[in-house]
Structures are given as structure tokens and as C-alpha cells.
Amino acid sequence: MQGLTIKDLGEFGFIELIRNRFRHHRRSDVVVGIGDDVAVVDVGPFYLLATCDGQVEGVHFLSDRVPPRYSGRRLVAVNASDIAAMGGTPLWALVAMNVPDHTDVSYLEEFYEGIVEGLEKIGASLVGGNCSRTSRDTVFDLFLTGRVEKGRMVTRSGAKPGDLLVVSGTLGRARAGLTLLLRKDAESLQKILEGSSRSGIDDLLKNAILHYYAPEPRMELGRFIGSEGLARAMIDVSDGLLQDTLHICRSSGVDVVIDLESIPVDESCALVAKEVGEDPLEWALTGGEDYELLFATTQKDFKRLFEIFGSVVGLNVIGYFREGSGRVWIRMNDGSEVSAEFFASMGWTHF
The missing domain is CATH 3.90.650.10 (PurM-like C-terminal domain)
Incomplete structure (x- = not known):
């Protein structure tokens, strides 16, 4: 008989399990570990922030609907947002690329162009990463570091009664964009993005898709x-x-x-x-x-x-x-x- 699966436990249940099981497995310089938007480490003059998030084909993006440059920018944005939520400033990024061996190199070049564009926009740099082969879907993971001055970090745990x-x-704009992405064909999406349809609501729809x-x-x-x-x-x-x-x-x-x-x-x-x-x-x-x-x-x-x-x-x-x-x-x-x-x-x- 199959044991407990991660689907049974759920994402947040699994995070809680790992946090509790390895609660004491941390160095003395770890300020915030598993369970917040980012990890926080005391490196002396400031706190170092570290976060990791990924984009999986078929879950976060569709390669036949979303231009790779946008997917690369999205990969940066979802990580940078965690740094923003701690009141921090982004610094350096590592990217792990996992793709099938038939992937077009021009597609990957454009994906990385989007990553670098996103990093430049937030003042961070790409400094390395890893390449691996998968049997089917494309998966990109980005590890992003940042910094925050001591005494200026904002966590999830400080809310008080009366706040x-x-x-x-x-x-709801992202949900609207995703719905359009899933319901419109590639040609209709392109018309919306180019503003060439005649619906009179192009700007709203375009902003939702881009968001x-x-x-x-x-x-x-x-x-x-x-x-x-x-x-x-x-x-x-x-x-x-x-x-x-x-x-x-x-x-x-x-x-x-x-x-x-x-x-x-x-x-x-x-x-x-x-x-x-x-x-x-x-x-x-x-x-x-x-x-x-x-x-x-x-x-x-x-x-x-x-x-x-x-x-x-x-x-x-x-x-x-x-x-x-x-x-x-x-x-x-x-x-x-x-x-x-x-x-x-x-x-x-x-x-």
C-alpha cells in the first residue's frame, strides 16, 4: 500500500514537516531559516538574503504561447518579489537550466536575454548556474541573493493587534491574464499584444497578459x-x-x-x-x-x-x-x- 504522498500533505504541510524535522540543523549565523519569503544569514556588516524559485513548462508557462524573453523576465520577477517583501536589495543570481536535448538554442538564448533584462532592471547580476538534460519538460530555477541592513529586515511574524x-x-490581474492565455489561441493573443484587434478593450487585456x-x-x-x-x-x-x-x-x-x-x-x-x-x-x-x-x-x-x-x-x-x-x-x-x-x-x- 502506498504511503503518505506529497499531494496528501500539501505544499505548506510539507514545508512545515521539513522545518520541524530539521529545526536544529542550522548554523549560528542563520537569522531566518525555512518558512519565510527568503532565508536570512548574518554576514557581518549586513544580512544576506537568499531565495529560490522556478518556472516549470506546463505549470508556470507554455512555450508555444509565451515568448521566452517574457518567461525569463518572469523567472526573475517571482524571485525579486521575495527580496522586496523583506525590504531588501537584490545582488546576484544563479540559474539552473533543465531542458530536453532537442531544445532550440535560439529559444534558450532569448530566455536568458529575458533573465538578464529582468536582473538589470532590479540592479542584480547573473554570475553562474548549471545546465542539465531532462526527458521532457523545460524547467528553469533561479537562486537570487540580496542584502538588507541589520535592523531593517521585515519578516512575516511581526503583526500586532490593531495594525x-x-x-x-x-x-486579480494575473488571473485575468492567465485565463486569456489559456482560452485564446496564439494568433488572438498576438493581436491583443499588438493592439490590432477591434474590441475596444485592448489596453486592459494587454496589460493583464503582460502582467x-x-x-x-x-x-x-x-x-x-x-x-x-x-x-x-x-x-x-x-x-x-x-x-x-x-x-x-x-x-x-x-x-x-x-x-x-x-x-x-x-x-x-x-x-x-x-x-x-x-x-x-x-x-x-x-x-x-x-x-x-x-x-x-x-x-x-x-x-x-x-x-x-x-x-x-x-x-x-x-x-x-x-x-x-x-x-x-x-x-x-x-x-x-x-x-x-x-x-x-x-x-x-x-x-
């Missing part, structure tokens, strides 16, 4: 929050608003109440969800991969942040933290509260 829950930008292709991590906002100490806890919205809020709550040992009417649903999300007969609000709550910053802050610090970034990226107070044991509650439009577990899926998980 505000704030998210940057809008939500999924190559999201823009909130590097400047994250660095400013960290350097000025303006957040008690922070995470990037990669798994979905509800799932990532739950990470903060469990790490901080508090509950949160999210105001449903305050969720900033992206315009493209509303448009595409309506077109396919789904709920745009649920996409915004659970869709994930928007790579906005989600953080806990005080009323005073929010006011300062809003004065600087409010008109640039948009900052939205969507809830508040209170005493509790790590649960997420949603205040409905009629004022009642329901557990976020009410939603069939709180967000993305690999298994």
Missing part, C-alpha cells in the same frame, strides 16, 4: 518600507491574498478581519471574469501571482507611506489585525464575519 492590513496595487507574462515586483516600495521601518510584517502576494494573509497571521499569532468591500479588484479582472462567468472578487482573493506587497502597519506609518506612494502604486487598507490564533476572517457586505475557510480554495498550492 492595519494594507495591499499595494490591484488584485502574467512578466510581473513588476514592488522593489522601490519594499526597500522604502524596510529602510524606514514602516511595516511590522510583510509578504508578497504570490499564492493569493487569503493564503498569503494566512501566512502572516500564523507567523504572527494574530487574527485578521478583511473588509470585502475594500478589496481592490483590477479592472481587467472584472472584465475577463464576467466574460467567462466567474466571480472577479474570488479571483482577487484567491488568484495569486499578482506580486503586490501585503503588509501590517500602523495608522501613522500608513499615512506617511500613502503620501509618498499612494498616487504611484496605490495603497489600500483592506482590514485590521486583532487578538487571535492565526485565522483570517472576512467581513461581508452586510457586516457579518465568515471564516476565510468558507472559500473552497484560499489560494494557489502546488499539490
Whole structure:
């Protein structure tokens, strides 16, 4: 009989298992280990940040639909967003390329061009990596380092009762882009990207597709929050608003109440969800991969942040933290509260 599988345990259950099993297997210079956005190591004058994330063909990108340059930029963005969520600055990257032996070299060249473009945009450099052969699908993994000054690091675990829950930008745009990617043929996608269709909504659809292709991590906002100490806890919205809020709550040992009417649903999300007969609000709550910053802050610090970034990226107070044991509650439009577990899926998980 087959034993427990990783699908049975789930992505976050497996992470918890590994963290607990090897809790004492760490050097004295490790400040933050398994369980946060990045690992943090004390290297003397500053903290070194380290993160790793990958892109798997058929899971994160489709080689026949997504230009390789965009996939390369996306690989950088999903890693850089983790650095931003700690208030850090990216430094160096290593890339592990795993491809079938029939892969076109020009495709790989363009993929790496996208990687380097993405790294240059965030001020980091490609310094090495590895090449391996796979039997079928293409897999790229990127290991990214960064730095943050001591005393300026922001983790998931500092939220306090009374803090505000704030998210940057809008939500659901990546889910809209992914839906278009899966439902449109290659020719239709190209027309949208080139602005040659006649729907009158090209800009919204184009932005949604590009946001999924190559999201823009909130590097400047994250660095400013960290350097000025303006957040008690922070995470990037990669798994979905509800799932990532739950990470903060469990790490901080508090509950949160999210105001449903305050969720900033992206315009493209509303448009595409309506077109396919789904709920745009649920996409915004659970869709994930928007790579906005989600953080806990005080009323005073929010006011300062809003004065600087409010008109640039948009900052939205969507809830508040209170005493509790790590649960997420949603205040409905009629004022009642329901557990976020009410939603069939709180967000993305690999298994």
C-alpha cells in the first residue's frame, strides 16, 4: 500500500514537516531559516538574503504561447518579489537550466536575454548556474541573493493587534491574464499584444497578459518600507491574498478581519471574469501571482507611506489585525464575519 504522498500533505504541510524535522540543523549565523519569503544569514556588516524559485513548462508557462524573453523576465520577477517583501536589495543570481536535448538554442538564448533584462532592471547580476538534460519538460530555477541592513529586515511574524492590513496595487490581474492565455489561441493573443484587434478593450487585456507574462515586483516600495521601518510584517502576494494573509497571521499569532468591500479588484479582472462567468472578487482573493506587497502597519506609518506612494502604486487598507490564533476572517457586505475557510480554495498550492 502506498504511503503518505506529497499531494496528501500539501505544499505548506510539507514545508512545515521539513522545518520541524530539521529545526536544529542550522548554523549560528542563520537569522531566518525555512518558512519565510527568503532565508536570512548574518554576514557581518549586513544580512544576506537568499531565495529560490522556478518556472516549470506546463505549470508556470507554455512555450508555444509565451515568448521566452517574457518567461525569463518572469523567472526573475517571482524571485525579486521575495527580496522586496523583506525590504531588501537584490545582488546576484544563479540559474539552473533543465531542458530536453532537442531544445532550440535560439529559444534558450532569448530566455536568458529575458533573465538578464529582468536582473538589470532590479540592479542584480547573473554570475553562474548549471545546465542539465531532462526527458521532457523545460524547467528553469533561479537562486537570487540580496542584502538588507541589520535592523531593517521585515519578516512575516511581526503583526500586532490593531495594525492595519494594507495591499499595494490591484488584485486579480494575473488571473485575468492567465485565463486569456489559456482560452485564446496564439494568433488572438498576438493581436491583443499588438493592439490590432477591434474590441475596444485592448489596453486592459494587454496589460493583464503582460502582467502574467512578466510581473513588476514592488522593489522601490519594499526597500522604502524596510529602510524606514514602516511595516511590522510583510509578504508578497504570490499564492493569493487569503493564503498569503494566512501566512502572516500564523507567523504572527494574530487574527485578521478583511473588509470585502475594500478589496481592490483590477479592472481587467472584472472584465475577463464576467466574460467567462466567474466571480472577479474570488479571483482577487484567491488568484495569486499578482506580486503586490501585503503588509501590517500602523495608522501613522500608513499615512506617511500613502503620501509618498499612494498616487504611484496605490495603497489600500483592506482590514485590521486583532487578538487571535492565526485565522483570517472576512467581513461581508452586510457586516457579518465568515471564516476565510468558507472559500473552497484560499489560494494557489502546488499539490
